Amino acid sequence: MLSDQQLFRFSRQLLVPQVDLIGQRAFLDAKVLIVGMGGIGNPVALYLASSGVGHLTLVDYDQVELHNLPRQVLLTDADLGRSKVTVVAEKLTLQCPDVDIQACDGRIEDLIDTLGQFDILVDATDSVTVAHFLNRYSVQHHVPLLYLSAIGTEGRLFMARGWRDDSACLGCWLPELSDQNEGCERLGVLSPSVGTIGVLGAVQVLRAVLGDYGTDLVCLDTWSLNQISVSVSCLADCRVCGPSAPG
Ligand SMILES: [Zn+2]
Secondary structure (H helix, E strand, O other), rough: OHHHHHHHHHHHHHOOOHHHHHHHHHHOOEEEEEEOOOOOHHHHHHHHHHOOEEEEEEOOOOOOOOHHEEEEEEHHHHOOOEEEEHHHHHHHHHOOOOOOEEEOOOHHHHHHHHHOOOOEEEOOOOOOOHHHHHHHHHHOOOOEEEEEEEOOOOOEEEEEEOOOOOOOOOOOOOEEEEOOHHHHHHEEHHHHHHHHHHHHHHHHHHHHOOOOOOOOOEEEOOOOOOOOEEEEOOOOOOOOOOOOOOO
């Protein structure tokens, strides 16, 4: 169960009926991988740590640059030039000392042997290549993948469980040759929009830890607040989760 200190720390969250003691215990036991410590990854990591998710592994290979600061709210001018993932891990450790936080300054492809330990994978990069790498792992090893993205004022959250007959994988919806990874650099992005998608992503992760995966795809315009939530159909000839996919 929870210690007296944990009961006090999370006392407000424990009152939420969807969480309760059992849910909070599940959060404390959960192992979550977050790839990308940018404008979305920062709030995902912050809110999962502050919600009591017990084990977070953060992955990024970038250094902190000036143009990161308006969106990546855990970073400051004093961090310029430092390893982004190291800075985020240091700040979260100060804020949430009970959380086991691992910082991996590198590429996700180099960590493939460690991915089996996680309950859920979160793609918070702006790289379609990374998203599809994680999607293939998700399908082959039956680990849920939450894909998060934001361009302009719009964001998308896609919960992929492509190994299931009733759930699409990321490849069923997002082509591998998509040019979205150039989206933010070319089209720009509003700072609070990425923050909103990150915070909503943290809620989706907490739901998933409790076995509640919700709708496959949510598209939200954070400016107008127009939103659509839809189920995504499996592509019969999907190269990742379809019958012709490599085993
Ligand atoms: Zn698929």
